[in-house]
Amino acid sequence: MAKGQQNLFSLSNRIILHIDSFKIYYEEIDIVTPPKDLVQRYIALGVGAKFNQVRARLNELLRDGYILKVQTRPLGFSRAVSVYLLTEKGRKKAKRLKEEIDRLKIRVRDEHGRIYEESIGELKKRIFPFPKYNEIYLMLKREGVVDIARLKDYRRHGVKVAHLGDSPVVTRLYGRDMERIHLMDGLKSPGPSVYVVKGIAGIGKSTLVKSVVEFFLNETNIFWYTMKEGDTPGSLLRELASFLKKCGATSLENLLKAGRERPWTLDELKDALKRDLTELFAILVIDDTHHVRRDMNFIYTLKAIKEVTINSRGLKTIFITRHDVPYYSRRDEVEGHVEIIHLKELDFEAVQKLLREKGIPEEYHETIFRKLGGHPQVLELLRRDTTDFEKIPDNVTEFVVREVIEKLSPLEKTVLLQGCVLRAPASYKLFLREEHVFLAHVDLLADKSVFLRTYDGLYYVVDVVKETVKSLYPKATFNHYYDMAAEYYLEEGDAPSIIEALYYLMHRERYDDAFKAILENYELIISGGYLQELKDYIEQLESSPRELKDSADFKVIKAYTLFKFNMIKECLGTLQEVDEEAIEKVHLKADYHIIYGYVYFLQAQWHKSIEEFQTALEIAEHEKLEKSRIIALENLGMVYWKTGEIQKGKEISAKALQEAEHINDKTLK
Template identity: 25%
Template sequence: MRDCNSPGHASAPKHIYSINHEVFFRRRGNLKRTLTIKEKLQVHLLDYQASAKEYEAPVEITQTGISEGIGIRPSHFKQYMKPLLAENLVEERSSRVKGGKRRRKVYSLTDEGILTATDLRNVFLEEEIRYFDLDGRISEGKVSDVIESLGNVSLVQLSDEMSMSEVLDPSTLRRRLLEPEVRPVDFSRTSPRPERFCGREMEKKRLLDLIRKGKTIVLQGIAGIGKTALASKICSSIKKERSVFWFEFRKWHSLWGLLTDLSRFLEAMGRRSLGKYVKAESTMDAGKLGSVLGQDFRGVRAVLFFDDFQKANPEMIEFFSVLLGITKRNRDLSVVILTRELIPFYDRKDVEVDRAVEEIHILGLDRMASRELVGEGVEEFGVFEEVYSATQGHPLFLDLIRTVPAIGPEPRLSYIDQFIEEEIYSELDTDEKKMMKVASVYENPVQTSLLFFDESLDIDTYLKLKKKTLIGTLEDGRVQVHEMIRKPFLSMLTPQERERFHLWAAENLLREEDGILQIEGVHHLLVSGDYTWAARVLDERGEQLMESGHSEELLSLLMEFDPKNLGVEESAILSEREGDILRTKGHVDDALKKLEESKNQYEKSHSSEGSGRTGRKIASIYKSIGKLDKALKIYTKSLSAIGKDSRSLEAARIYGGIGSIMARKGRFEKAVEYLLKDLAIAKEEGDRKEIARVYNQLGYVFYETGAYDRALKFQRLSLETRERILEEWKKYFEL
C-alpha cells in the first residue's frame, strides 16, 4: 500500500487511522494545526540529534524507538521514512545501540534536515492554542508558553493532545504523561503462605528500607533457609502501598513465559507496550525490550519478586541485566531476587560503586527465634542447644523436628534425606505416606483435590500433613511440597507407584487450562512410559500451547522424548512440532528441514492429513520468503494429499494460502475465488479466527483493486470478528 504522503497521494486528507494493518482516511474537524507523521518524525529526531553520532546510539533513533516515539506501527515505518531519505533530510547508518549486542540501523538528520526540522519546530511553537488555565478558564497563547509550563513534554506528545481536543487541558496532560497515577495491583497469588514465621525482624526492616529506595536486592542462601518465607512476608506487608508481582522459576519456564506473565501484570495497570512486544517478537532484543519496559514502568510503584532464580535458564540473564537498567533510572521500581547461588547479571561496580544492587546472605535463625519455632517439645528433653548446634537455626529442619513425636536426646541431622527417612517417614501412617508420595510427584503447585489418589486419601490426611508442615500452601490455595522434602519421597517410589502416580498426575493436569500444567502433564506421561499418549497430546494441543506463549517450554519437553520409544507417526508429530517452534523463532532453514522430515514420516505412516498439513506449513514458509511459485506448487500438492473435495479446515487454510499468493501476483479475481472457498469452509466449521483472517485478506485485495467501499466493509468485518473473540476471552478469564 502506498503512503498517503507520497506524490501519488498529494491531495489525500492528512489524518489517517488504521484498521487491521490497512490504512484508510477520514477528514479532521476544525482543530488547530498539528504535526503530520513526517513532521513528527523529523522533530523526534531533532530531539536526539546531539547523541545520534555517539558510539552507542540511543534506542530512540532506531525503527522501533522512532515508531513508539511518534505513535505509528513499526510495519508502517518505512513508508514514512523513505521520502525523507530521498529528500536528503534524514540519513541511515548502522550502529551499536545502548543495551544491545548487535549493530542496528539508526537514523539522524542531515544538515539540511536539521534546518528543516528546526524551522518546523519554531513555526509550531508559535502556533496559537486555546487551553484551560490554573483557574479552569479558557485562555489563548502560544504552544511555546504551554511547553514551558509543562516542562518535560515533547512537541510530538503535545501535538497528539492538540489533535484530540479543541481546548487543551495542561494539568490532565501533565498527570497522564509525567505523573501517572496507578493503583496498586496484586499479582502475588502464587507466593507461598508460611504457616509459621519466627524472628527475622532486622532482615525485614532492612529489606523494606531497600525496597523503598528502589534497589535491586539479591537474597542468597541454601535451600530451606527461609528466603521465600521472608520475601512472602515482605510481599504481604507492602502490597497496599505498591503493586507486587511474584514469579517462581520452575521446570519448563522460559523467558517468553516470564515476559507474558509480566505483561499481564502491567496490563492490569493499563500499561500495554510489553504485551504488544511479546505478541510481535519471537526473540529478545535488549535495546528494544529496555525501551518497552522503561515506558511501561514509568510512574509505576512496584516490587517484582523472583523466587528460585538459580533455576533460570541462561537466556533470562540478559533480561535481568535490562531490568537492572530500568531500576537504576526508576527509583519507584524494586526487584527482589531469591537464589541459592549468585548468578551475575550485574557486576561489582553495581554493588560497590553505584549501590544499585544489594546482596544479602540469609543465615539460620537466632536462638530466640529457633526456640519459638520448635516450641516446648524439644525443651522437654533438654536438648535445645544440641538441636540448635546441629541445625544452625535452619528453619526447615527445625520445623520438621517440631513435628516428630519423640525426638530423643540425639537428633540425627547430618543429612536431610536420612533424617526424613528415619525421623519423618517412619512416623507417618500408611495413608500419609501415600499422599506424600503423590504430592511429591507434582513439579508445580496444584489444587488440594489432585492429592486424593484413591478413596483412602481424604481431607483429614491432607490436614495432618499440613499440620506437620510437610505440605505447604500458597496464597491462592494451591499446595506444594518443598523441594528438599520432595526429593527424598520421590526416591522412595516403587516402580509400580512411579507408573501409577505419574499417570494419575498426567490425567489430572491435562484437564487444566494452564499451559505449563499441561506441559507437565505430558512430562508425567513420559515418566509413566506412555509415549504414544504423550505424542498425541502434542499433536492435539501443540499449536494452542505455542499460541499461548509456551514455545520454549515445548521445545524443552521435546528433548525428553526417547526416539527409541516412538513409532513412525509419533516421530512425525514431534518433528512437526519442532519445526513449528523453529519457525516462530525465525530459524527458517532449520524449520524447513524439520517439517520436510515430518512430512516424509507422515507419508511413510500413510497419514494423508499429516502430510497435507506439513506440506501447507512448508508452503507457507516459502511464501513468507518470497518464493511464490515454489509455495504454490507445494500448496497444490498438499491439497491433493488431503483431497480436493475436502471440506476440512486444513483445506480451507490451503485455499487461503493459494489466494494470498494470487493476490501478491496481481491475479485478484483468482485470489477472491480461493479466499471465498476458505471463508465458506471456515463458516461451516465456525472457526472465527480463520474467518477474521480471510476478511482481512479480502479487504486487502479489494483495496488493491480500487474497490474501497468493499475493502472497508471487509476490514470492518475482520475487526468486529476479532473484537468478539477478544471479548469472549476476557469474559472467560474473568470467570
C-alpha cells in the first residue's frame, strides 16, 4: 500500500471512519440506544487494532475535539458504558476523508481473476451493499488487492446484518440444555429448514431462541421480528425488506414501494421473497405468531416465508408461538421440513439453579417448586426479601398480586399500568410523560423482572404480570394511559407512530380524534407504506357509533384509499355521495378533484381528467395549498404527455418538480 494511502488510513482516521459509519444510529435514533460498535473494545475490532492503541488514539481525538464520550447503555448491554460519537468537527473530517478515499486508485481483482486499477469511488457504484472503508483497508493490507468475488461473498455471508430490534436481552438461561443444543445443531445442519418453538406465555420461548441465535451473530445474517396485537403483514414485510436491502437483496423493497400505489398480490409477494431469500444465508425469527389469529392475509404471508425457506439453500426460519397456527401442516412435519419444539416447565434441577442465582435459601427450594412449579417467568418474579416463602400462594394470579404488585411503590405501579396498555415495546420517554416518573423507576421494574428490555433499548411488561394486571383492574383504570400513549405517538409524528397512535385512539373509542389524525396525516401514512392499515382504520371508523362516514372529508379519504386499492367503481360511488354544497366546506376540496382526475385518467377520459386537475390547481392556488398545487401540476403534465402534447406536458412537469424541490415534504418524494 502506497504511503499516501497509509496516511489516509492512519489509526486515528480509521477510528473516525468507523464511528462515522454508525452515525445513523445517533442521528436518527435516541442517544440512549446506540449500537455496541461505538464502545471502545468493538471500535478496536472494527479498525483491526489492539485495544491499548485504540484507547490512546481515542484520548487524542477527544482532546482535539473530533469525538465526544457519553455514558449510556448501548444496544444489547444491561448497564451504562462509555460510547464514542463524532462532534461536528469530526463529521466534517469524516466527510473530507471519504471524499479523498473515494479518489484513491487501488488494485482490484474481478470475478475472472483479472487485476486492474480502479478508484474506490467507482468500485462503490458496482457493489451493493458497499463494505465499510476499514474493511477495504484491512483487505488491502493483508493481500494488496481487493478481490471482488470475495468481497461480494463476504458482504453476503459474512457478519453481516443483524436485525435484532425488539428481541429480548438475555442475561441468563436456566435449564433447556437439550432444547438449546438440539436447536443449535439443527441450525447448523441441512435438516429441517423451519422450526416452530411452542409453549405457554412466559415459558421461555423467546429467551431460548435468542440465546441460540446469538451464537450465530458472527456467522450469518439474522433477522428478528416480534408480532403484536392488531399487526398486519405490511409491518413484518417492511422490516424484512429493510433487512434484506442491507443484505443486498431489493426485490421485496421494490414490491412494497409499488404497493404504495397499488396493493401487491400474494403471487407477487411469493416471487419477491423467492428472489431475495432463495440464495440468502440467514436465520429469520418471527416471534409471537399466535397474534395472526384469523387474519388470512397474515397466515398466507407466513406460509409464503415457510415455503421459500424450505426451497432455499441456506435459510433457516424459526416461528415462535403459544399455540398451533395454520401456516404449517402435519405434512410439513412428516416430510421433515418443519420440526416442532414444545417447551414444558423447568425441572427441579433448573429451578434450583435459578433460585440459587436469586439468593433464595436452599431450604425453601422444594416448597417453591411445589407451589409455583417450573414456570421461569413466575420464578424470576420471586424476591429474596420475601419474609416467609412457606406462605407464598400456589395460584399464579394471587402470587403476582401479593408478591409483586402489592410490593411496588405508588410510582412503580403507575409505570406498570402504563406498560400494560402498550401492545409493543416502548421508549423510556413514553413513561416519563407521567409526573414524577423517572428512568430509574422504569429500570427498577426491569431489575425486578417485571419489565423486560429489548435489544434496541425499549421496555415491555412480562406476559404473566400484564395478563394479571389487565384481569384485575377495571377498563376505566387504563383510559388515562391509553390517552398518554396516543398523545406520545402523535407527537412523534412519523408514519409508524401515527399508526400506533391510531391503535390507542380507537381502543379508547376516541373516534373523532382518530379521524382528525387520519385527516392530517393520511398522505404521510400512505407514502410510508401503511395503505392497508389506513384502509382498516377507515373501515373501523365507518362502523363506529359516530356519524363520521357522513362527512365529506371522510368520504374523500375513503375514496382516495379505494382508488389506491384499484377499486375504481367503489371509489367513484363514494365520491358521488359527496354533494356539491358539502364539498365547498371540506378541508380536502382540492384532493376531491385530484381523485376525480385520477379516475378519469384511468378511464382515458382525458378532457375530464384535465378539467378536474385544473380545478384542483385553481383551488390550491386560491387557498395557498402548496402540496396540492404541486400534485395537480404533476398530474396535468402527465395527462398532456399521454395525449401527445409532449412539450406542454414536459414544461408543466418540470415546473412541478422545481416547486417540489423547494418545500420539505416527505410525502412528495
